[in-house]
Structures are given as C-alpha cells and as structure tokens.
Amino acid sequence: MFFLYDRVFRKCMCTRKDKYMKRVNKALKKYIEENIFPKYDKFYSHGMIHINNVIDNMLMLADYYNLDCNMAYTIASYHDSGLGVDRENHEYESGKILIQDKELKKYFSEEQLCIMKEAIEDHRGSRKTRPRNFYGECISDSDRDFDIKLLVKRQISTSIKHYPNYNFEEHFDNCYSYMCKRLNDEGKFNLWTNNPILAERRDKFQEEYLNKDYAKSIYKKEWDKINKDGTYDKILNYYEDY
Numbered sequence: 001m002f003f004l005y006d007r008v009f010r011k012c013m014c015t016r017k018d019k020y021m022k023r024v025n026k027a028l029k030k031y032i033e034e035n036i037f038p039k040y041d042k043f044y045s046h047g048m049i050h051i052n053n054v055i056d057n058m059l060m061l062a063d064y065y066n067l068d069c070n071m072a073y074t075i076a077s078y079h080d081s082g083l084g085v086d087r088e089n090h091e092y093e094s095g096k097i098l099i100q101d102k103e104l105k106k107y108f109s110e111e112q113l114c115i116m117k118e119a120i121e122d123h124r125g126s127r128k129t130r131p132r133n134f135y136g137e138c139i140s141d142s143d144r145d146f147d148i149k150l151l152v153k154r155q156i157s158t159s160i161k162h163y164p165n166y167n168f169e170e171h172f173d174n175c176y177s178y179m180c181k182r183l184n185d186e187g188k189f190n191l192w193t194n195n196p197i198l199a200e201r202r203d204k205f206q207e208e209y210l211n212k213d214y215a216k217s218i219y220k221k222e223w224d225k226i227n228k229d230g231t232y233d234k235i236l237n238y239y240e241d242y
C-alpha cells in the first residue's frame with residue numbers, strides 16, 4: 001500500500017515539476033543548459049543536484065505568487081555560477097555573469113535583468129537584511145536545504161574543504177554551530193516569504209535538526225559513507241567548490 005502511495009505521490013510531484021518547466025521558454029532553457037550548467041560540473045556541494053533543487057523551488061514559488069517563470073528559472077540557474085570566480089563574494093560574481101550575458105537581452109528587458117541581478121546578489125542565507133526585491137526573497141528561500149540528508153551532504157563537504165585535517169567530531173561541531181547561528185530571533189530558520197509549502201518543510205527540518213543526537217547520527221552516516229566510497233578524496237582533490 002505504501003509503495004503504491006509513494007509511486008502516486010512521486011508521479012504527482014513529477015507532473016507538477018514538468019508543468020512548471022513547460023512554461024519556461026525552450027530556447028532560453030537550451031541556452032542555459034548548454035552554457036551555464038557546465039559551470040557547475042566540478043562542484044559538489046553546489047553541483048546540479050543543488051541547482052535543480054533550487055530551480056524546482058523557484059518555479060514552485062513563481063507559480064504560487066504568479067511571477068515571471070523565465071525570470072525565476074534564470075535566477076535559479078545563475079545564482080551560484082560565480083562560485084568558481086570568488087567563493088566569498090560569489091553572489092556578486094554570479095550577478096555579474098548574469099548582467100554581462102548578452103544572450104539574455106533577447107529574452108529580458110533592462111529592468112527585468114536589473115531585478116534578476118539584485119535578486120542573485122541578495123540570495124545568501126547568512127544575509128540579515130531583507131532582499132531588495134521579491135525575486136530576491138524567493139531565491140534566498142529556494143536556496144535553503146530543508147532536507148536534513150541533503151543539507152548534511154552539502155555541509156560536510158564544505159567543512160572538509162575548509163578544514164581537511166578535522167576528524168568527524170570537529171566537522172560535526174563546526175557544521176552544527178554554523179547552522180545554529182542561522183536561527184532567527186524566534187528560534188526558527190528564516191524564510192523571507194513565509195511561503196506555506198516551504199514553511200511546512202522548514203518546520204519538519206527544524207524539528208529533526210534541533211534534535212542534536214538525531215542530527216549527529218545523520219552526519220555520522222554521511223561521514224562513513226563518503227569515507228568508504230571515495231567521495232572524501234574527490235571532495236579534497238577533484239571538486240573545486242567550498
């Protein structure tokens with residue numbers, strides 16, 4: 001019975017994603033797939049799993065708030081593209097890549113491009129002030145990983161890159177304290193839009209994550225897995241993002 005439900009649920013999710021994706025201009029999509037997605041090839045934490053997730057969230061929000069889905073798709077696709085230039089200021093580098101891309105002028109007005117650039121510049125989760133426009137709020141919220149397994153996978157790899165000599169306990173303390181600094185004054189992980197679909201995901205994630213023993217068990221599983229399957233070495237020696 002569960003498998004049947006799971007299959008039906010997954011089919012509904014796929015149909016919904018396909019429906020959103022169909023609204024994106026085909027030529028624009030092709031251009032981005034061929035010219036922007038390759039920039040993520042050598043990224044692990046910010047690879048295409050992350051980008052596709054952000055695109056899905058962003059298109060869902062575009063549907064919910066009646067936004068321009070070509071703008072939503074493009075913002076999500078470019079938002080981390082500047083990581084290869086300068087990690088610390090990647091939001092500005094990604095914004096630059098978008099605004100300097102002449103091909104996008106075929107699809108968007110100057111005003112739309114300016115909104116998209118500002119949205120990308122304001123996407124960082126560590127940002128304490130509200131993004132300058134609503135697309136910025138949406139991309140910032142779409143960028144959150146309210147899925148404990150996905151977050152742990154991405155976060156532990158960033159920690160390994162920064163601190164290659166840390167043991168598991170040190171990585172866990174580093175990751176967990178970093179995340180807890182993200183809690184807002186109400187003790188919640190911030191959402192600018194407070195979109196009910198994302199808020200429900202956030203609440204479930206938060207309940208799991210703030211159970212420190214449970215969270216630690218997920219970090220440990222991921223740590224054991226990447227040490228066994230060779231990913232740990234690839235994070236250090238092959239992948240380029242932090």
Ligand SMILES: [Fe+2]
Nearest residue numbers: 079080123124
């Ligand atoms: Fe980012």
Ligand SMILES: [Fe+2]
Nearest residue numbers: 054079080143
């Ligand atoms: Fe991102």
